[in-house]
Amino acid sequence: MDYLIPIAILAFTSLMAIMALESRSLVYGAISLGGFFLGLSLFFFYLDLLYLAIFQLLVYVGAVSVLILFAVMVIGEPAKKVPTPRYGGLGFLGGLLVALAAVFIALFLLFSFLNLAADTLFQIMLYVSPVVVLLAFVILFIGEPRQRSGYRFKAFGILGASLVFAGFIGVISYLGTVPSYEGSVTFNLVDLADSLLDQYGLLILVLGLLLAAAAFGAVALAKKEEEEQ
Amino acid sequence: MAETPPRDFLRTFLAVATVVFLACVALLLYLVVGPLESVLSYLFRNPAQLLVDPLFKTIVFPGLVYAGLVAYLAIWGERKFAAKVQNRVGPLYAGGLPGGILQNVADLLKILFKEVIIPRDTDKPIFILAPLFAFVIGALPVVLVPYSPTYVILDFPLGVLLFFVFTSFYPLVLLLAGWSSNNKFSFIGSLRALYQQASYEVPLFLAALAPVMLTGSFRLIDIGDAQGKVWFVLVAPISAIVFFTALLAELEKFPFDIPEADSELVAGWLTEYSGVPYLLYQFAAYIKMVAYAGLFVVLFLGGWNGFAFLPGEWWMVIKVALVVLVIISTRAFFPRIRIDQLLNVGWTKLIPLALLSIAILVGLQLLGVLALVR
Amino acid sequence: MNELQFFIAASALFFAIGVYGLLSKKSAVRILFSIEIIINAASLNIAAFARFTPYNLGDAQSVTIFIIALAAAEAAAGLALIIESFRLRGKVDVDEMDELKG
Amino acid sequence: MFSADQGIYWFVVFAVLALVSGLLFLMTPMIFAPRRRSAIKEETFEAGQLPPGAKRIRFALQYYAYLLLFLVFDVTIMFLFVWAYSFSSEGTYGFVYPLLLILVLIPPLIFTAKLSKAMDMW
Numbered sequence: 001m002d003y004l005i006p007i008a009i010l011a012f013t014s015l016m017a018i019m020a021l022e023s024r025s026l027v028y029g030a031i032s033l034g035g036f037f038l039g040l041s042l043f044f045f046y047l048d049l050l051y052l053a054i055f056q057l058l059v060y061v062g063a064v065s066v067l068i069l070f071a072v073m074v075i076g077e078p079a080k081k082v083p084t085p086r087y088g089g090l091g092f093l094g095g096l097l098v099a100l101a102a103v104f105i106a107l108f109l110l111f112s113f114l115n116l117a118a119d120t121l122f123q124i125m126l127y128v129s130p131v132v133v134l135l136a137f138v139i140l141f142i143g144e145p146r147q148r149s150g151y152r153f154k155a156f157g158i159l160g161a162s163l164v165f166a167g168f169i170g171v172i173s174y175l176g177t178v179p180s181y182e183g184s185v186t187f188n189l190v191d192l193a194d195s196l197l198d199q200y201g202l203l204i205l206v207l208g209l210l211l212a213a214a215a216f217g218a219v220a221l222a223k224k225e226e227e228e229q
Numbered sequence: 230m231a232e233t234p235p236r237d238f239l240r241t242f243l244a245v246a247t248v249v250f251l252a253c254v255a256l257l258l259y260l261v262v263g264p265l266e267s268v269l270s271y272l273f274r275n276p277a278q279l280l281v282d283p284l285f286k287t288i289v290f291p292g293l294v295y296a297g298l299v300a301y302l303a304i305w306g307e308r309k310f311a312a313k314v315q316n317r318v319g320p321l322y323a324g325g326l327p328g329g330i331l332q333n334v335a336d337l338l339k340i341l342f343k344e345v346i347i348p349r350d351t352d353k354p355i356f357i358l359a360p361l362f363a364f365v366i367g368a369l370p371v372v373l374v375p376y377s378p379t380y381v382i383l384d385f386p387l388g389v390l391l392f393f394v395f396t397s398f399y400p401l402v403l404l405l406a407g408w409s410s411n412n413k414f415s416f417i418g419s420l421r422a423l424y425q426q427a428s429y430e431v432p433l434f435l436a437a438l439a440p441v442m443l444t445g446s447f448r449l450i451d452i453g454d455a456q457g458k459v460w461f462v463l464v465a466p467i468s469a470i471v472f473f474t475a476l477l478a479e480l481e482k483f484p485f486d487i488p489e490a491d492s493e494l495v496a497g498w499l500t501e502y503s504g505v506p507y508l509l510y511q512f513a514a515y516i517k518m519v520a521y522a523g524l525f526v527v528l529f530l531g532g533w534n535g536f537a538f539l540p541g542e543w544w545m546v547i548k549v550a551l552v553v554l555v556i557i558s559t560r561a562f563f564p565r566i567r568i569d570q571l572l573n574v575g576w577t578k579l580i581p582l583a584l585l586s587i588a589i590l591v592g593l594q595l596l597g598v599l600a601l602v603r
Numbered sequence: 604m605n606e607l608q609f610f611i612a613a614s615a616l617f618f619a620i621g622v623y624g625l626l627s628k629k630s631a632v633r634i635l636f637s638i639e640i641i642i643n644a645a646s647l648n649i650a651a652f653a654r655f656t657p658y659n660l661g662d663a664q665s666v667t668i669f670i671i672a673l674a675a676a677e678a679a680a681g682l683a684l685i686i687e688s689f690r691l692r693g694k695v696d697v698d699e700m701d702e703l704k705g
Numbered sequence: 706m707f708s709a710d711q712g713i714y715w716f717v718v719f720a721v722l723a724l725v726s727g728l729l730f731l732m733t734p735m736i737f738a739p740r741r742r743s744a745i746k747e748e749t750f751e752a753g754q755l756p757p758g759a760k761r762i763r764f765a766l767q768y769y770a771y772l773l774l775f776l777v778f779d780v781t782i783m784f785l786f787v788w789a790y791s792f793s794s795e796g797t798y799g800f801v802y803p804l805l806l807i808l809v810l811i812p813p814l815i816f817t818a819k820l821s822k823a824m825d826m827w
């Protein structure tokens with residue numbers, strides 16, 4: 001099966017991404033973020049873009065995730081335990097609507113992947129689902145106005161994410177007419193070197209200025225904190 | 230009824246333990262490679278091809294067995310050498326003629342049957358898995374080091390960079406190990422190790438630029454082959470020195486033994502580890518050392534290029550052994566430096582030196598001298 | 604669904620996960636995570652287009668490399684800010700950073 | 706993906722072998738070694754004393770600046786590697802830019818070095 005390897009990488013990477021955001025401990029989250037970067041570099045390896053994969057590994061897994069892990073360890077775990085808010089009537093309705101909207105969006109994705117666009121069910125969904133989503137938003141805004149509940153934010157997050165994903169999938173399903181160039185790519189760094197050094201040479205310099213500015217800023221922040229001690 | 234002397238009991242026990250260990254290894258091979266029959270038929274289908282078979286390469290020569298053997302000899306040599314310099318005897322009895330060469334086997338068997346103490350309030354999954362990953366990550370660079378154009382397991386077009394990738398994973402594991410131990414010494418030690426490894430990666434990379442500049446390739450085989458005329462240590466001596474210094478720091482060898490400073494920080498980030506996890510860390514450190522010695526030889530010391538009367542692999546093995554000897558001898562000769570001294574040396578001496586070396590190479594190229602070398 | 608679509612769908616999935624994190628998380632560290640995820644999704648998108656369209660691979664790779672470099676700079680500055688905020692106030696909750704509110 | 710002759714499969718075999726042998730080592734004491742728990746044995750080791758105060762205390766961040774600098778330099782070196790790759794091929798137009806990139810990054814380096822020289826203690 002052709003898609004076995006990329007699907008495995010996709011499963012690993014998306015699991016890591018979700019765990020990075022949802023794991024209870026920040027340290028485990030940071031480790032999962034490292035796993036996400038690793039999975040993305042596996043994608044680059046699969047796409048034969050070797051230098052990109054190595055760049056990703058060295059900069060993200062080797063440096064950024066180490067730095068993030070360090071920062072998370074310094075900050076430490078949040079000590080307080082967030083009490084889980086109870087759902088009132090409106091909150092319950094909102095959650096139900098979010099679930100409904102998610103189901104609609106999932107069906108929409110399924111149909112657009114299977115190219116069943118002409119179906120009448122699809123037409124119905126196309127008109128109904130925005131209404132449902134709008135209702136969900138409204139109820140989420142009204143429900144539990146005084147309480148900063150974690151669930152409400154989560155519901156917003158799920159709604160927004162599924163809307164974005166649905167939009168992307170809609171675009172991609174129209175992209176089906178663009179033929180995918182399946183020819184094999186031999187590893188070739190000359191292209192990259194030419195393009196990077198000749199065409200984007202000045203951009204490298206600009207990037208250097210930006211990096212220097214970032215370094216100055218970050219170090220200055222660290223310095224200020226040292227003086228306080 | 231005469232009482233059995235404990236020595237006999239110990240001997241029997243050791244014999245049984247050895248058999249069990251070997252059985253475990255056999256089982257491992259059986260599980261990984263497949264049914265034993267097919268392995269045998271695979272191995273003996275063409276005896277002439279056996280020595281260049283990829284399976285042989287992976288398991289025996291540049292692979293696990295060879296690296297483990299050199300690491301083993303390095304541990305023994307380090308103990309013996311340091312003892313000689315400090316006017317002690319070192320390991321003496323186990324194994325007979327070359328003083329105590331089997332001492333490490335005895336230690337290994339002892340450690341295998343010791344209790345693994347997991348302190349209270351540790352983060353258990355990380356605490357147990359960190360040594361395992363350290364072992365795997367420490368062993369992986371061995372795959373990339375070629376011992377000759379045929380004796381290489383993974384001939385990767387960006388070999389130098391992939392080697393550094395494996396290196397750069399190590400601080401991650403080590404930070405987790407120190408954090409999960411839930412001990413102040415461990416965490417300070419792992420922070421120091423992090424600062425050290427992160428700081429010395431920069432001069433290491435910058436020094437490795439020189440061979441890449443001279444060959445125009447990232448393949449380690451290309452780099453080794455390009456040194457048929459002149460070894461790169463003669464073309465870019467400053468880079469070689471910087472690389473070796475940074476290598477010592479990456480391996481936490483002696484002048485840069487700060488993360489484990491046993492007179493300051495009990496054992497640094499290894500404080501809470503005991504038994505087999507500790508063993509895995511030590512294995513990882515020494516196998517990493519073998520891989521780094523190989524990389525240094527390929528990048529600067531001419532790789533498998535030697536005189537005519539020995540095949541290239543043997544030259545490579547001899548050079549690696551010499552480099553390992555130099556690395557372990559630092560333990561006997563050098564004192565430990567402080568963390569601030571270490572960081573200042575790394576950032577304000579080594580990096581400018583590496584940049585200077587690159588500038589010299591650019592100058593030589595503009596003068597047209599480098600064309601003579603190639 | 605061809606291979607190009609598969610990879611773009613994957614990058615869209617990561618993007619959506621990042622958007623979810625941005626909308627729902629309150630800790631500044633998690634928000635930084637989400638931003639990193641979004642940036643990585645973008646670079647995967649560009650890499651997929653580079654690989655599956657018959658144009659010059661070098662340009663697209665350069666652009667992706669610039670993205671990664673910028674994201675690294677962003678991570679450095681962001682982490683410095685987070686640690687500074689933690690030093691000053693002892694917490695990293697973005698909802699509670701409201702000292703400038705009148 | 707790679708072709709088979711580059712040995713990517715043997716790389717995987719090597720990694721799996723290392724992982725399995727490490728696991729085997731880890732499993733051995735679980736089977737053979739005694740496991741006797743006691744309060745003192747499982748206490749955090751602090752050179753013989755009972756540990757005072759909280760275990761996961763936060764430490765000062767004197768050298769944090771170096772980590773940030775490391776991140777920036779890591780990115781720069783990846784550009785330098787591309788430059789080094791095309792170094793030997795004659796007449797590349799963009800020969801100068803990565804060298805300028807290094808020049809740009811020297812002031813932050815000096816700044817950081819000065820800064821942490823002011824703190825000569827750990």
